[in-house]
Amino acid sequence: MPHTPYTPDRPPMPESPEQLRARIPGWGADLDPKDRPAVPQERHEPEGTGARRRGFPERQPEERPRERSIEHGTLTPVFGTSAPLRGLSGVVRRYAYRRFGEGRAAHWLLLIAADRVDVVESTVLDAVRGRPDNLIAETGVRGELTHHGWSSRVGAGRVDVRHEALDPLIVAGPWVLAGLGVVAGVRALVRRARGR
Amino acid sequence: MRAMVYRGPYRLRVEEKPPPRIEHPNDAIVRVELAAICGSDLHLYHGLMPDTRVGTTFGHEFIGVVEQVGPSVENLRVGDRVMVPFNVYCGSCYYCARGLYANCHNVNPNATAVGGIYGYSHTCGGYDGGQAELVRVPFADVGPAPIPEWMSDEDAVLLTDAASTGYFGAQLGEIGEGDAVVVFGAGPVGLMAAQSAWLMGAGRVIVVDHLEYRLEKARELAHAETVNFAEHRDVVVSLKRMTDYLGADVAIDAVGAEADGSFLQHVAAAKLKLQGGSPVALNWAIDSVRKGGTISVMGAYGPIFSAVKFGDAMNKGLTLRMNQCHVKRQWPRLFEHVRNGYITPAAMVTHRFGLDEIAEAYHVFSAKLDGCIKPLIVPGAG
Known part of the structure; x- marks a missing residue:
């Protein structure tokens, strides 16, 4: 007997609607698409959800210059004020927002680079301020002891465990290589300067 | 505070x-x-x-x-x-x-x-x-x-x-009576999508993951058939076999950016941040759904490019639907x-x-x- 796609009919349901209704609580309750609240996804003024038209909202005061995407025609009337731009990471982020649209990889790659700079800046700054990072506590690795780290992995057949041993190498490798490159570059420059 | x-x-x-x-x-x-x-x-x-x-x-x-x-x-x-x-x-x-x-x-x-x-x-x-x-x-x-x-x-x-997103994901799949629905990911969104698929009249619901304890939850809570992809050499082929070589009518990606199952994809995205996400689940969805089928993407991906198998999606005439809930x-x-x-x-x-x-x-x-x-x-x- 040929398999389904080689013949015109769809495969029969393994169980009838009656059987499914008896076995699965609520089977078919939303069978009619009209009962599904996001169908169609775009529907003018869907009812019963509390949203209401109020015109353009009042503007939140911009207490300090707020970076924004150049794909926006204006600063949005409401915005988050967590963690304003600061330091070198702030300079990179401001440049990424001012210079590149969201369609450009440079925009996002600069923002990711700034994230890494921010981590270094913040770690140093807080150490100087007397609130040094406690890497053991912050990574939560204590959970390995309190929540069965060993037995959750060994013998569980998880695919992530297969490459877990390599992960630190993969994550740290590019940083170590980049660091070695910087050191080699600096040494070469120093050597050249001394040679002169 | x-x-x-x-x-x-x-x-x-x-x-x-x-x-x-x-x-x-x-x-x-x-x-x-x-x-x-x-x-x-x-x-x-x-x-x-x-x-x-x-x-x-x-x-x-x-x-x-x-x-x-x-x-x-x-x-x-x-x-x-x-x-x-x-x-x-x-x-x-x-x-x-x-x-x-x-x-x-x-x-x-x-x-x-x-x-x-x-x-x-x-x-x-x-x-x-x-x-x-x-x-x-x-x-x-x-x-x-x-x-x-x-x-x-x-x-x-x-x-x-999580619950609203899972339900929304099932809606975007445009599930019809008797449809075979495969859900990638047995986390909270995937479990809710699987439960919701039945409400919309699914005839079969299959949940795919590699964490056995989550698949157990999918069987118990969502009455789903389950596939542990770690036990299959090629999960796409296995899903085709399970559906008499037709493929599922609807596939839901409830995994997103850090999907495992392909070492290169996972490392490039989750570890080296070289792409916006590791689209392993999305690519499995594209390849395992039937021609003309629908894919609903609930998994979150970052804003930069990801290596999605778009050619297969085009050649199979798939409908890809997605949004935040x-x-x-x-x-x-x-x-x-x-x-x-x-x-x-x-x-x-x-x-x-x-x-x-x-x-x-x-x-x-x-x-x-x-x-x-x-x-x-x-x-x-x-």
Whole structure:
């Protein structure tokens, strides 16, 4: 007997609607698409959800210059004020927002680079301020002891465990290589300067 | 106030922060009673999301009590117990007027490609989230809703994202009576999508993952058939065999950016951040669904390019549907389903942590220890 796609009919349901209704609580309750609240996804003024038209909202005061995407025609009337731009990471982020649209990889790659700079800046700054990072506590690795780290992995057949041993190498490798490159570059420059 | 604070990839701590204040006349301040860690929070935690700044507080799933309201707030009063959708949205822009609350254009100056989300980086607007004692809730007249008296706190907090997103994912799949539906990912969103697929008349629901304890939950909670992809040499071929070589009618990607199952894809995305996400689940969805089938993408991906098998999608004539969930639109119908016991979000909760234990909570959830499916954070505990 040929398999389904080689013949015109769809495969029969393994169980009838009656059987499914008896076995699965609520089977078919939303069978009619009209009962599904996001169908169609775009529907003018869907009812019963509390949203209401109020015109353009009042503007939140911009207490300090707020970076924004150049794909926006204006600063949005409401915005988050967590963690304003600061330091070198702030300079990179401001440049990424001012210079590149969201369609450009440079925009996002600069923002990711700034994230890494921010981590270094913040770690140093807080150490100087007397609130040094406690890497053991912050990574939560204590959970390995309190929540069965060993037995959750060994013998569980998880695919992530297969490459877990390599992960630190993969994550740290590019940083170590980049660091070695910087050191080699600096040494070469120093050597050249001394040679002169 | 005490709040979880991001310190860098895989690192966070609890700090004393200035309490949030009313910054716009329609703001409210909510004292958080219960928050959750979402699978998508792990993308931030792992340093995958651009413009995730040190010092920000995560958390877009939370419920609490209104502590303060701005002068223009009419729908909320101090003391109301509210559940807050993860979307920050105005209710009045071009997109909100069409019910696309997740795509609101008035709340996120940092990007036009994504709306506003609590505690989800500056790429999503730069709002602090609810893994804290207090949180600022903009457009308080629009997003938050009172928690019905009959509803448990666990159901309420899960309805602010995971449960609504899973249900929304099943809707985007345009499931018809008797359809075979395959759900990739047995996390909270995948489990809810699987439960919801039955409500829409699915004839079969198959859930794919590699974590056996989650697949067990899929069988027990979502009455689904399960496939542990770690036991299959080629999961796409196995799914074809299971569907008599036709393929499923609908596939739902409930995994997103950090999918495992392809070493190269996973390393390039999750470890080296060379692509916006590891589209392993999405590519399996494209390859395992039947020609002319529908794919619903609920998994979150970063804004840069990802190696998606678009040629296969085109040649197979697939319909790809996706969006962040417009949470509050789902609620009236979902409340009925929860009340009737058709959908059981609270049954996914496996762990509760105090705010002081939040670094441990993230590690346990991220490393999938101790059978963790959904961890909750209780700011008032301890």
